[in-house]
Amino acid sequence: MNISDPTETFRQEARELLDQLEAGLLDLEQDPSNSDLINSTFRALHTIKGSGAMFGFTAVAEFVHDFETAFDRVRKGQSQANAALIQVALDAKDHIHRLIVEPETRIDGGDAILAQLRLIVEGGAAAIAAPPAATPASAAPAAKGADTPKTWRLVFYLPGDALLYGTNPLLLLEELAQIGPLSITALTGRVPSLDVLDPETPHIGWQVDIVAEDPTGAIDDVFLFLRDSMELTLVPLDAEVEAVPDTMPAEPEAVAAPSNQAADDMPGASIEHAAPSRARAVEKPEGAAATSLRVPAxxxxxxxxxxxxxxxxxxxxxxxxxxxxxxxxxxxxxxxxxxxxxxxxxxxxxxxxPIGSLFGRFRRLIHDLSSELGKPIDFVTAGEDTELDKTMIERLADPLVHLIRNSVDHGLESAEKRIAAGKPAKGVVRLSAVYSGAEVAISIADDGGGLDAARIRAKAEENGLISADTKLTDPELHQLIFAPGFSTAKEITALSGRGVGMDVVKRTIDGLRGTIEVTTAPGKGTTMTLRLPLTLAIIDGMLVRVGNGRYTIPLTAVEECVELPDGIEAHARGRNFLDIRGSLVPYLRLREVFGTAGPAELHQKVVIVSSGEGRVGLVVDQIIGNNQTVIKQLSKLHSAIKSFSGATILGDGTVALILDTAHLVSAGQAYVERNQTGRAA
CATH class of the missing domain: 1.10.287 (Helix Hairpins)
Incomplete structure (x- = not known):
């Protein structure tokens, strides 16, 4: 049985909370007065602090405590969220991440971040000094008047499992001390005798008298994750109640009483004591069953x-x-x-x-690039619910980072140039995902200046990628930007100019059995579309025979099957097309593509497959049937063979190659054109 490392569990949960914190801060920058965003951001900080203290990440808990204290001024309306605050808060979030990843390493910079954060939230005004934590309420008499703070009496008992799950009562009392001057009294009337005392159960209660106008909201935040299963009473004290002693000494027999007897810890206070047996019990609301389970990948x-x-x-x-x-x-x-x-x-x-888990990471990237390059950018996402295999999600992060940086740096013009061209000053980068047959199409689009075909060609000739007399179509020319070392940047910057990145993108997408399409319009922008299979593991396939070889075609790419008309060669006249209900579809004879020896079958079949907007017919000798196909990756020795995306083991133990339909569709037209050129000659 594997026992999970609790610190690793904390790190995983902290990563999710930090992602939530980052998303909340970025949303808050767009809507600074949204109280829901402010509260959710504060709750994320509060949870990280509590969990950090629970799992021994003291540096994290202390830093987040000060971060939370400064951000609390925003929550209380004493300061306004603005771009400067968001930027420093994002830096603080990054610092928290470093503290969690490297807990044993001394990481500097935290004090400077907190000092800058406090300066921003205080707005340059004199800081409001926090009162001493342990000042008795009687030593801080309230001034008379309409806004005179009252004295409130808080009595609370923690849930029976609070200590077991790492709750520290002293930290809770420290948080209460930030609300106002207070006095604290421990209530020991429920402490049982030693022979029945459970050291993991919080028997001691706490009476806290606080001087404040209305501490209800602040107290709710302190006990945010305990409130539903604990005993808590908060009442304002009038002059008569204040004269009553804070606590009554417990009788000896009360201290030694069995744990199933309740004692009156606080005469004069309106609080109902639950039996200690209930305090120990873990109270769960009905129907609160776990809805998810964390499983190692x-x-x-x-x-x-x-x-x-x-x-x-x-x-x-x-x-x-x-x-x-x-x-x-x-x-x-x-x-x-x-x-x-x-x-x-x-x-x-x-x-x-859902690919939305990946898209959310790029909001921070766009935010930082916008600040670094001085380009106002509107980042738009769509199709976040589109699902991909987790392996694909993990391997797509770096290629998408490169493509987004390329769109921002090369694609979008400066605000001045955009205004001069009649465009809005703020550029747009759109990231979207959509199902497309057996694939998922992920598009990165910008409304910038578009690709400069002449400049790409000149750079390609300069690098020796093509000769001056090479004829290329626009799509072929655009694919040159993925060549190793290719860059049209006039100068090297921190973001671009070295020609490293786009070739890595191409290799990664090829490794995922995907393709990259580039469409551009001068002055209107560029769109990079990644077409990827839904999964890399198991697919439904159509098994076909070509000569003595058997091949599998992904079933989701198959549109229909037709019979190859008799005598089509006599009427083709070099045009390898089929009329499929009024649409001309090019076809490839797989016997010719694979160099299969021997005579063809008398009645051949054509399997019509599609990829994106393209279609091609694959001529085979026999359609054997459908089967579940377990994809086995080809070795590196076969990496140059583009017609196959993998292999599978058939029921009889033999191997069948899996056809890469996306490659065959894109190659179909070129193959037909070469065939036509050869016949014309």
């Missing part, structure tokens, strides 16, 4: 591998059953096929992650 990968092996074994059983006359065996094979198919879909669903 390695276990999901292992589960996916096991499911893949099960699918292969099921295929072998189905093939054996098909050759047998045993009806019982056939029934079991069919049942196993149904169950393995359902298990495959469920496992793949577990691995699917």
């Amino acid at each position: 390695e276990r999901l990968d292992e589960l996916m591998d096991r499911v893949g092996e099960l699918v292969i074994a099921q295929a072998r059983l189905s093939q054996i059953a098909a050759q047998s006359s045993d009806s019982g065996l056939k029934t079991i094979a069919e049942e196993l096929e149904r169950l393995s198919s359902g298990l495959r879909d469920t496992t793949m669903g577990i691995r699917m992650v």
